Amino acid sequence: MRALSASCALLLGLLLSTPAMSGETFTLAGLMQQLATATHPPRPFTEQRQSQLLAVPITLHGSLAFRDSRLVKHIQQPFDERFSVEGDTLLIEREGGEVQRLSLSDYPPLFTFVTVFRAALQGDLATLEEHYQTTFSGTARAWRLQLRPRDAQVAVHLKGVEIAGTGDTISRFSVEEQSGDSSTLELGPAAP
């Protein structure tokens, strides 16, 4: 099943991709390889969250960094909170120095974000395909990777994840939940 969908994705990638600038065919596997070798400097982000409970979406500003398998999401606006994830440990540092240590798997939405994001940055196609059905489309200039959860328990809450980017750079990360809530995280260019 996994092999089948992987080859489907590969086929789809082949069909949809146009030759990259180097002249090679642009595939998911190729993208993953590029992502794995690329450097990921800290980048500013803007995240919009829409909810059935909210009249207006919430917007968060901050920076996102990834180094040595450690993902740090630092929200600066409208409040200051730093999330560091390493393995399954989630460390939350709040304003005023309060530190909370949690298990990532206790927070499914965050878990989804972190595992997918981390796997994408590391070019870890195997992990992505273990948990999601992948659909890859676009060109090297503008690619799009859609993920649908394989686990029925996860699918109860999570509709799907979409990652978009240019070359070896991820530019957007959006999550759609079954409740109708959704969030879109746009990454800006790295500080020079």
Place this chain on the structure above:
Amino acid sequence: MKQRLAILLAWGLFLGCAVAILMQGPKVESDLGQFLPGGADAGPDLLLDTLRDSPASRVLLLDLSGAPDRQLADTAKKLSSALAATPHFAHVLGVDNALPEAEQALLFRYRYLLNATRLDEVGLKAALQQRLKELALGAPLDHQQLRHDPSAAHRQTLQALMDGNGPQRHLGVWFSDDRQHALLLLHSSAPAFALDAQQAAIEAIHHNFEQLAVPQIQLLISGPPLFAVESRERIREGSQQLTLWASLGVALLILLAYRSFTATVLVALPLFSGIVAGACAVVVTFGQLHGIALAFGITLIGLTVDYPIHLFSHGGHRGAAARIWPTLRLGMLTSAVGFSALLFSEFQGLAQMGLFAISGIVVAALVTRWVLPALQTTEYQLHPSLKPLIRLTLSGAQQLHLRGLSPLLLVASLTTLGLQGDALWETRLNRLSPIPASQLELDQQLRQRLNAAEPGQLLLLQNSDREKLLQQAETLSAQLLAAQQRGELRSFDTPSRYLPSQQRQLQHREALPDSETLAINLSAASDSLPFKEQLFLPFIDDVMAAKQLTPLKPELLAGTLTGMRLESLLRHYDGGWYALITLGGIHDQTAIARIASDAGARYIDIPQQASQLVEHYRDEALSLAGVGMVMIILILAVSLRGVTRLLQVALPVFTAMAVTTALLTLLGERLSLFHLASLLLVLGVGLDYGLFFDRCRSAGQGCDKTTGALLICSSTTLLVFGLLALSPLPVLHAIGLTISLGVMTTLLLTLSAGGNWGGAVV
């Protein structure tokens, strides 16, 4: 012939009746409490009850290791849901198992009475900001629930109930700090002393774990129920094996000595009849029979195996029975009188033990006197080939010249014992436990990993009024929480955690605003926040509904998981209510004791209380045994009519008892109730030895038959109890060693006490 038939008929009738009574299924109690003093007031009664069944004594600790954390977590989840589905466990902690829906709904309805919730503008604003943050961060929120409960009062209830003082959570499961061990904590439904139910629970764990087929994962189980079940198993297995070997050995010995199969079978009849009679007498008198009384009772009447041996050595026929009867009768009488002191014990267990032994001995003697000769077909005799052996032993014993040494030995032994002081007695109860030290160490480790309560430490609050008691528990909990934050205590559990007092619930209710105020507070609080308008209307409705609620009473929680936890900590005894507060990881005992006494609570240290109780038990057994010995001496003095004969009979055995005790302490043993009971057996056996020698001496007819009988008697005793002494289990070892040493010294001293009768042999 007619008389023979009548005797057998009477015996058969008696056994039939006795067996019929026993067949009616009287309870053989294995519950320690039944063995303790009766008719005490509620305080000590509750204490005993707590000793038997404190909440922490029902807890089993499970540890899964040997695989990556994900696999451990997965296995822990599967195992916990499988176990929660069995009837064996009231509570399975360690995995995020949601409470049953009905219970959740009940607690949700009462959330504003169970928790203190700030519903003014400031409190609401903080709560709403927190919810918004959670929403922004993508925390798992139930939209509907959020509309009803923006201040997350229900989450507060659940956190208090489920998490308590558990260890850190990882992958949704409790884990040790190094994440190498997934941990579960099970509360068994059955009380700790219900050993069969506990055994079934432990088997259910093993069975369900095997079903998961994860051979790479190692499962460790620990906790008081496991120890109790294993102790019983070990003792049972150990004694069953030994009994089998000992019975075979004794049968072989009798066969060798008398070369008769009938004798081999018949030798067991008096003992067997005695056991039936003893059990029957106890059941008829007390309505039940305690397992410990049964075990000790059988040990005590083990001396009746000697009766048929004396009979067979003198021929085994009716004439022989009539000839040895006066001696046998006196032996029986002295033993019975010696044990009769136990009847007056305030401890029902000791009284049962005494009654068992007396009835057993009397019946065994009667069976030896009347039934065995009636069943006899040929004349038995010690096989002639044994005679040189007898002679050799006798001269050997006499060359030891122990006779003159006897008083010296007595004095030396008593001095040795006197010098021991308090070190004489075993006060550390766990020393008597058949559970290896390594396992107890593992238990401590698991307990630390799990933050679990120590089974032996708790606080006890008492009040005639349940509501007042819960209020007291609330005050005490606040103190303990402060102590916990100061590091004086690792964890504690209190009934007020599961249900606040009515008073506190009313306070919470009174603090709830009316609908207008709440609406104003809410709109002020959410003014600058992006929540949809009218979003929290269900919340306002719920708060208004809560204002109409009467406080949640324990009765309403009956049958729920929360209710079960509450019941285990909040107990009712005639006339009063008691709250148990369990404690874990006490670092500062003085501080905790001070908090307890300030709050009017009793600090109970169960190991200490238990050893006090056992000491009390032992002291009483000791003084009763003393009274028994005095009565024995009086009876002997009257029957033997002379100080010389009295001394010849009694001095060896009393000396032997003192020497045995001294030897035991020199071997590094500390004395317990088990040693004491064994010494009583030595006394009974030794008196018989002395009396039979006295008989042959006074009759002037030579003591060859008596010596032969005595050697066979002591050989069988040594065989049985020598095997027992080899057992690695402390209790069996104690009994075996004491009786082996005792019988050996008694034999030597008795053989050498005769002095000038040596020439009369053969």
